[in-house]
Amino acid sequence: MAVTEVRPKPASEDALSVALTQLRAAGRELGLADDLIEYLSRPQRVLSVNFPVKMDDGRLRMFAGYRVQHNFARGPAKGGIRFHPSVTMDEVIALAMWMTWKCAVVDIPYGGAKGGVVVDTKALSLSELERLTRRFATEISLLIGPEKDIPAPDMYTNPQIMAWIMDTYSMHQGYSIPAVVTGKPLEIGGSLGRSAATGRGAVDVLDEYARTKGIRLQGAAAVVQGFGNVGGAAARFLHDLGLKVIGVGDITGALYHEQGLDIPAMLEHRDRYGSIEGYEGGEPISNEELLALPCDVLVPAALENQLTGANADDVKAKIILEGANGPTTPEADEIFRDKGIVVLPDILANAGGVTVSYFEWVQGLERFLWDEEEVNRRLRQKMTRALHEVMEVAEREDVTYRQAAYYLALGRVADAVRIRGIYP
Structure with missing residues (x-):
């Protein structure tokens, strides 16, 4: 054998x-x-x-x-x-x-x-x-x-x-x-709104940030790296908000169109063929060129460590909305801070998926299904509240949004550890 x-x-x-x-x-x-x-640096x-x-x-x-x-x-x-x-x-x-x-x-x-x-x-x-x-x-x-x-x-x-x-x-x-898993099909206890939640939550954060800062998103240029569940949904919601998605990439390559790609058509092509490969509505470019496109919003929604000390100087975005986990290295963060590029960090921006997973888990335990409007309303409420808490910490401590998000998260976890104590 x-x-x-x-x-x-x-x-x-x-x-x-x-x-x-x-x-x-x-x-x-x-x-x-x-x-x-040291305790928090090690998995249990x-x-x-x-x-x-x-x-x-x-x-x-x-x-x-x-x-x-x-x-x-x-x-x-x-x-x-x-x-x-x-x-x-x-x-x-x-x-x-x-x-x-x-x-x-x-x-x-x-x-x-x-x-x-x-x-x-x-x-x-x-x-x-x-x-x-x-x-x-x-x-x-x-x-x-x-x-x-x-x-x-x-x-x-x-x-x-x-x-x-x-x-x-x-x-x-x-x-x-x-309730043992989330992200299930609706027929066996899944939640409405779960599949698009990470991309939707990220765009909710961007929308609220822009509203708070007086930034006009209508007609702004966006680039999305990754066109799977997260990147595809983010691209769709950016398109629905009125942004021009001028660049999209996935594992097969990247496409650029100065006037904006047809995102609904690209999603239909992806769903039919499994990737954007073969889509003819844009100019083929490399992933390196994709990340360096001049734009208002860059959404890295692929793997970790895509924005590094080696390519951060080439990034021309005004805002980076992190759809992936860990797409930016500390070296790149330093460069973006010096260049004045705003980074809405992963532990805030892409938390929509786990938030709606939490909603699904609650629904599973309660054996009660919420409608999609309720799910999306609760999601936006959670995401925008977290954004304002992060922004408040960033302003008070004069730090980046990533540092502020970590301060908020570490403070909450550390408080829980202290209150519970160490057994035995």
């Missing part, structure tokens, strides 16, 4: 180093004790698994996967599961840490978690993907649960994969437990 193994590919940049640098800098500036910073639990999956041709392939729970001080762990060839344990630890701060910034009662499997889903059949998902769900079932750790979709996972995880967990328990 032949057995092959899929191992992680090394990341081009170390997301964990970025996450730790951000945490330690903010912790020192906030005056947190060194031992508390890390599960690493290696598991077999039977392929359609009868072979076994070994896959590596991880589930990390960073912190429980404010509530159950919450975070997505990504299926991607570049997944590493350090990346998952960094993402779990960012989830802790994200939940604290928007003030929802969760700690951070994250999961991942090292796999190229495009190389799997649907039945192979289901078997991989169910086996991974079984491997991490000792950690997850509706009161312990609630997974959600992330890169290359979707509502169907969440349905398989929910069903697998429920079969082990002997009854249906919809």
Whole structure:
């Protein structure tokens, strides 16, 4: 019986180093004790698994996967599961840490978690993907649960994969437990408004920021890197607000149109063909050129570490709205601050997804479904309130919005740790 193994590919940049640098800098500036910073810099639990999956041709392939729970001080762990060839344990630890701060910034009662499997889903059949998902769900079932750790979709996972995880967990328990995951299909307890929540929440933040600062968005130029669930939704809502989305990129390439791309047509093309490849409504450009386009708003909504010390000087945006987790390195942040570029940071701007996941979890526990208007209203309320709290801290402390968001998040988590105390 032949057995092959899929191992992680090394990341081009170390997301964990970025996450730790951000945490330690903010912790020192906030005056947190060194031992508390050290405590918050380490995940509370890390599960690493290696598991077999039977392929359609009868072979076994070994896959590596991880589930990390960073912190429980404010509530159950919450975070997505990504299926991607570049997944590493350090990346998952960094993402779990960012989830802790994200939940604290928007003030929802969760700690951070994250999961991942090292796999190229495009190389799997649907039945192979289901078997991989169910086996991974079984491997991490000792950690997850509706009161312990609630997974959600992330890169290359979707509502169907969440349905398989929910069903697998429920079969082990002997009854249906919809609140064990969020981002599920509506038919089995998902929430209206969840699929577009991250992109919608980011644009809600931008819209409120512009309104507060007297910035006119109608006719402004926007660039979106990443055209998946987050980037595609953000592009649609930017288009609906009246911005010209002049540049869009995904894993297959990037397109530019000075007068604005036809976003509804591009989304239709993406949904039909899986990417923007082959769309003929724009001029092909490189990802490097995409990030350097002169624009009013740049939305990095792809992988981590896209804006670095190597390319930050080339960025000509006035506002960076972070749709991805950790798209900007500390070196790039320094350059943007010196250039006067406003960064609306990831732990604020892309918290819409986990916010509506929280709403879905509450609905699952209550067995009561909210209508989409209610979900979107509550989402905007949460996002805009968090923005104003971050802006207030930034003005009072004379710091960037990222520093202010970290001050707010770390303060809330640190307070929870102090109040709960250290067991035993």
